[in-house]
Amino acid sequence: MKIAYKALLSGLLGATALTCGSAAMAQDDTLKIGVVTFLSGQAAQSFGVPAADGGKLLVAKMNAGEVPAPFDTVGMGGMQIELVLIDEAGGATVQVQEFRNLVQRENVDVVVGYVGSGDCLAVAPVAEELKQFTILYDCGTPRVFETAEYDYVFRTAAHASMDNIGLARYLKAQGTEVSTFAGINQDYAFGQDSWADFTAAMAQIYPEAEVAAALFPAFGAGQYGTETSALMSAQPDIVHSSLWGGDLQAMVLQALPRGLFQRSEVVLSAADHILPPLGKQMPEGVVIGARGAYGFLAPESDLNTWWFDAYEAEYDVMPVQAPYRMAQALLGLKVAVEKAMADNGGTKPTSEELAAAMQGSTWDSPGGLIEMANANGHQAIQPTAFGKTVKDAEGNIVLEDIVRFDARCVNPPTDVIALDWINEGFPGAQCD
């Protein structure tokens, strides 16, 4: 027994000594950013790796001072940017631990990350406790700021309510007639919330429409034969889905030859990222959302043209939502860093200074204007757009009938819970 404790103690001491020695001190001329996103598992191909790629590319361009105006200063406030990449796999428990390691062991200055809603919800209070300036760049759940207030946590992208409110509005704008609709959404919070938001929005916009079926396949199910049969038996006018990534591609591939896309109009809230890989296999006439005005749906601007071309040149594929969302987070961070440094006399800003600079700020991104308008200046709203798939002259799938929505048309006003706003009939919505 005695020897046992000795072994345990010496092991602990050894680990302590090892890691204390290797912890590098942060330097003043570099800004160390911890980037957390999925590098393995089901979200790697669709979200994580493209976002990490987009981040690496944009940081390289920033460090070289090659981003167009107004982002043309070198690095962030003259500091070179260093990325520390972490895999988001493993669930919220692991992510809280890795977040602490990033802050306390790797001494990063800023954390930018999290695709998973559960990870965002778990990490936000820890960031607050550690007083660590943190940007949530992607996750969709509206609950992050609806159930808590944070000083150090920001989300630089709109939450997922926008995507489903926008879909319902898009159908109305296109003059689509809907008497019945059905849904196929993954059985976890994002899928359940998406379906709840969509049915609530439909109840307002199409009060006569009825739900024909609501299916909840497991996350990562991979086989959708039965679901396809159930959807086709129900014969709804509209099939709504917030599926994404490999699950969505499998659903499309399996349902397409069975005629689901002929029988019903399919509306997908977050599907732009499957268009480049699926290519000509993608059916026509499908309504596509991108969780923002990204890729095919992006508004014309010099910044967007530069970003689109730079990404395509580097990775030989067009940028989809994930790199756009990473880019808008990093651009917002750059604006905040430089604003903070203008205020503090040019030294590397603290978390408090960064938070003060980012709160309520606005900046241009390739996907349009980002406004930190909600949750006391911590939650972004942004314009969005939807389109319908169609084959161009060469047979490639592109989007047509693109309808843009102003940020305040599809996002709730500040301090209003998204679902309440929908159920009350969108009071104060500004649609032009």
Place this chain on the structure above:
Amino acid sequence: MNNTLKVVVIGAIAALALMALGFAMPRWLLFTATKAVAFGIVALGIVTLMRGGLVSFGQGMYYCVGAYASGQLAARYGVTDAFILLIVGGLGSGLIAAVVAPLVARYRGIFFAMLTMALSMVLYGVLAKINAIGGSDGFNLPKPTFAGFAPQDGASDIALYAVAVATASLCAVLCRLYYDSRPGLIALASRENELRVEYLGASVFAVTARNFIIAGVLAGLGGTINAMALGHVDPFFSYWTTSGEFVFIAILGGYASAIAVFGAALITELVRSFSGSYFPDSWQLLLGIFLLAVIVFLPLGFGSLWARRRVTPPPADEEIRS
């Protein structure tokens, strides 16, 4: 000195030494150590089962029940005292384990493992559906307090670490005493040969059920500690990968020792975390190699390094049939 006193004294000294060490640790390690200690407590439950020849692949269920019971108490009713939460978490999961125990105590080997796993996955599926407690995203809970004290920032981390170490030491001491007691030794005997144990008049069923309830309580304690440390609970606590991690740690620690699991837990956490930080694209490969290396070179776990005399390795071919 008699055995009981010896074990208690050693346990107390170790607890105090480890607590003192907490002050010297960098903060990130403090958190990792707290989490590892909590995992170690859960794995101690599996070690207890392993002594009776069983491995549960569903301890995530009791870990999850403990975390949800104490977490709901904290988040919904504002009870933040760490000691009350530990008692509630341990008793809550122990209660559920007591309900399940008669059901699973008949099972052996892979079927025991798979039945416990299936049960934990049913709980996972059910919790992911209940939106009132956060659905699949789970819920956050407030920082714990300690008998009226609410330490701030770093002090809170140290306090929780100390509570975790104290709980772990208490559990380890009690388990050691139980292992060396007559009922505990019957468990070890039934690992070797159940039929003989039955012929000697002992009930393997009762031994297994008792061990299962002990393991449930331990898992609930671990779940409560991690719920307090993380400030967040979600159904992933009951997912099979979580249970797999506990088994991993228990096998690494080995069934010979009640304390090796804690070292195994810390080493596993450090290997996973460092390979994740420095090789974000291939950490699974490294973790797999690490796991294989331990199984190949330390077939009876870390515990076998110092407890060789306590157990003898089974012969390569133990199939002795009647």
Place this chain on the structure above:
Amino acid sequence: MNLALTILIDGVIYASWLFIVALGLTLVFGVLRILNFAHGGLYALGAYSAAVTVGWFTGHGLDGWFTILAMFIAALAVAVIVTPIIERGLLRFFYGRDEVLILLVTYAVFLMLEDITKLIFGVDPYYVFEPRTLLGNVEIGSLFYVGYDLALIGTAIVCGLAVWLGLRRTRIGKVTLAVIAEPEVAATMGVNVSRIHLLAFGLGVFLAALGGALTAPLISVQPGISVSVVIVSFAVVIIGGLGSIPGAAIGALIVGIARSFAVYKVPEAEIFIIYLVMVVVLIFRPEGLFKPIQARRI
């Protein structure tokens, strides 16, 4: 159309897919006493390998029915390359050890395969479109089914019968049964036990890879496809009784039809229906539906 019939057809298609994957799992357990967690990783390797092979075939003008052949070749290639590495290089050192310990060994292999697959094939998705277009569509009631999906039912039956009859009617099959029953006695009778082990494991790998290859046309082949497969096929073989081929077939049918029923009638329960079925079956049949005979140790 009759709802019960729809549920049945969808359930049986899903069950066929499950059975092809689970067959290899139950066979490997039957012969080697290994519950192979890496089965999921081998399934993924099969899918990737099929995507590459079919691409190579169509690139060389061998399209149409040749693509089906390509999928079988791909699965065979995975079996030939991977089996010696995993079985000879690793698993054989653990024979006779605790089942749960070996499960952990294969879990380690699974983890390693996840990253190795990613290192070889990258994260970009692969596709196999052509095989699924070969058999056209079939109209049943008001629904269309893809011929390829229905053909999976036939493929599953052929695979199951081939293995089952192979074990009972061929010489090598009978020798394998002897090894399962009494490895020591078989060895003393001059049977090369390690060759039987290698062959059985190889067949298991082939079936896992074949399952992946046949699924490739239905999905986007990318990281993460291995995880859910392995847990579901575990459920199937446990329900059926480990090591039993008819058990795996019945287990797959029960799981497939239960899931199909849930999708139509209680979609909220789809996420855990499989585990629920597993719990219920194990409560009434503690070692699965088809329990192999075991000797008592005294």
